[in-house]
Amino acid sequence: MKAKLPLIVIAFLANSAFAQVKHTLTKSTVTFKIKNMGIGTGGSIGGIQANINFSKDKPELSTIEATAETNTLNTENDGRDEHIKSADFFDVAKYPKITIKSNSIKHKSGNNYTGNFNVTIKDKTKAIDIPFTYVVNGNLATFKGGFKMLRTDFGIGENGLILANDLTVDIDIETTQ
Numbered sequence: 001m002k003a004k005l006p007l008i009v010i011a012f013l014a015n016s017a018f019a020q021v022k023h024t025l026t027k028s029t030v031t032f033k034i035k036n037m038g039i040g041t042g043g044s045i046g047g048i049q050a051n052i053n054f055s056k057d058k059p060e061l062s063t064i065e066a067t068a069e070t071n072t073l074n075t076e077n078d079g080r081d082e083h084i085k086s087a088d089f090f091d092v093a094k095y096p097k098i099t100i101k102s103n104s105i106k107h108k109s110g111n112n113y114t115g116n117f118n119v120t121i122k123d124k125t126k127a128i129d130i131p132f133t134y135v136v137n138g139n140l141a142t143f144k145g146g147f148k149m150l151r152t153d154f155g156i157g158e159n160g161l162i163l164a165n166d167l168t169v170d171i172d173i174e175t176t177q
Contacts, residue, residue, distance in 0.1 A: 021053070021054055021055060021177045022052070022053055022177070023050075023052035023053070023054060023141060023175035023176065023177050024175055024176045024177075025048065025049070025050045025052070025173065025174075025175055026140070026174050026175055026176055027173070027174040028046075028048040028050070028171075028172070028173050028174070029044065029170075029171075029172040029173075030044060030045050030046070030048060030068060030169065030170070030171050030172075031043065031044045031169070031170050032044070032045070032167050032168065032169050032170075033167060033168045033170075034151070034163065034164050034166075034167040034168075035163075035164040036162065036163050036164070037162055037163075041075065041080075042075065043073060043074050043075035043076065043081075044072075044073075044074050045068045045069070045070070045072055045073050045074070045098070046068065046069065046072035046074070047067075047068055047069025047071075047072045048066060048067070048068050048173075049066065049067050050064070050065065050066040050067075050173065050175075051063070051064075051065045051066070052064050052065075052066075052143075052173075052175060054105075054134065054141075054143075056107070056134055056136075059105040059106060059107050059113055060104065060105065060106065062102070062105045063102050064100070064101075064102040064105070064115065064117070064143075065099070065100070065101045065102070066099070066100050067097045067098065067099050067100075068097065068098045069096060069097060070085065070090045070092040070095060070096055070097065070098060071085065071092045071096065073085055073090060073092070088157060088158075089156050089157050090121075090122070090156060091122060094122075095121070095122045095123065098119070098120065098121050099118075099119070099120045100117050100118070100119050100120075101117060101118045101120075102115050102116070102117050103115075103116040103117065103118060103127060104116045108131070111133045111134055111135050112131065112132075112133055113131070113132055113133070113134055114129055114130070114131045114132070115129070115130050115132065115145075116128070116129050116130075117129075117130055119149070119154075121154035121155075121156065122154055122155045122156070124153065124154045124155055126149075126153050126154070128147055128149060129147070130145050130146070130147045130171075131145055131146075131147075132144060132145025132171070133145070136177070139176050139177060140174060140175070140176060140177075141174070141175050141176075141177050142172070142173065142174050142175075143171070143172075143173040143175070144170075144171065144172050144173075145170075145171050146168060146169060146170040146171065147168070147169055148166055148167070148168050148169075149166070149167060149169065150165050150166055151163075151165055151166075151167055152165050
């Protein structure tokens with residue numbers, strides 16, 4: 001048993017060196033862009049809460065889960081905001097949250113990573129690849145990424161010529177570690 005003890009201690013220390021770092025959300029900006037009648041428009045969503053356990057050295061062991069509150073959707077146009085919060089689009093009364101949960105995270109190069117995430121809107125889930133950067137500055141870390149999605153995949157509005165189907169989402173998260 002005494003001969004095995006040093007091996008157990010070494011294995012524990014090796015695993016600890018690659019442990020995930022628990023991040024605490026300090027600031028978040030999530031914006032979206034879409035074309036409406038051929039004109040670019042967009043907005044933001046808030047109420048972000050996140051559970052981030054991330055290791056730059058072992059991203060495959062990392063997990064990221066986050067939610068956004070649909071009633072915070074803001075396009076800086078009260079009439080449009082009321083419409084996109086209605087049952088025609090996000091139905092915020094019935095579906096108060098959008099969720100995102102990592103399936104896998106891989107290191108690409110430098111500060112660049114790609115995560116495969118389950119995105120759930122209106123009880124519809126789709127796996128989406130999201131490239132992002134991870135940068136540490138002192139005790140702060142930033143996660144910045146973006147992706148494209150089809151709104152009709154999630155039952156947001158109907159098919160038509162007025163509102164584009166594809167939209168872009170940009171995410172900028174700051175955390176302490």
